[in-house]
Amino acid sequence: MKDQDLTITISVDKTPKEAYDAINNVRGWWSEEVKGGTEKLNDEFTYKARDLHRCTLKLTEVVPNQKVVWLVLDNYFSFTKDQTEWKGTKVIFEISEQDDKTQVRFTHQGLVPPHECYEVCSNAWTGYITGSLHNLITTGKGEPNPKES
Template sequence: MNDNSLTIAFTVDRTPDQAFAAITNVRGWWSGEIDGLTDELGAEFTYRYQDLHRSTQRITELIPGRRVAWHIVDGHLSFVDDTTEWTGTDITFDIVPTGDGTEVRFTHVGLAPDYECFERCSSAWGFYIATSLRSLINDGSGQPNPKEEDAS
């Protein structure tokens, strides 16, 4: 992690193409309501989780087996004073073949430690990336939160 970004990396025993397919299947690993295409260059998709988080991501890079990047066009976080902390930030997934699998390196560029949301956001990203996405790549089943109507 550098001073202006959050980075989470892990290695899986899968191919770069399998990692890429899982990353672009956003509904398979990230909770909440997702509207729009998540696997087409230039497309925008919206993410909403209850009344806590709403954001619009534009897919700015889509290189099969190598890289996925999103630009946060608009964001609203209801649990912090500056509700637009995510607006203008970027999210990247770098996919690198290794000797025994594939490294996935997630970076939320612009999510700085001095942001009010940093602790909560980095904790949530830690779960969605290192646990849910990793599980989707490894086992074909992510661990997004249950939908509100499914939660007990």
């Protein structure tokens, strides 16, 4: 059976270190509502998007300039019946050099098409990775969700 985990790959004219630093600047590309550490092994942080989504993640693998892995410890969606869809899944960023460019391969391991949230989540991740994270790496400015008042 073909691997169905959501995977998105971007290439940038920046160094692996610049990509790695941007990935770890979660407030700079995902959400300004992130609370907690987002850079070191075993750091835990929470993400919140209004009353629609909140989750707690833990950094379980950190290889500077090469790989970052987040484990989803807890998750809530206001728009799904099954609240366990993200729990125990992994968000993986793999950084490599390809043809004089830096490649970032994003995989949400465990986010698969049968999930109720798949369409919404895959569209959201695609926007964050190909838009906001890509821009943060290449221009120094991402488009994270703004702080809520």
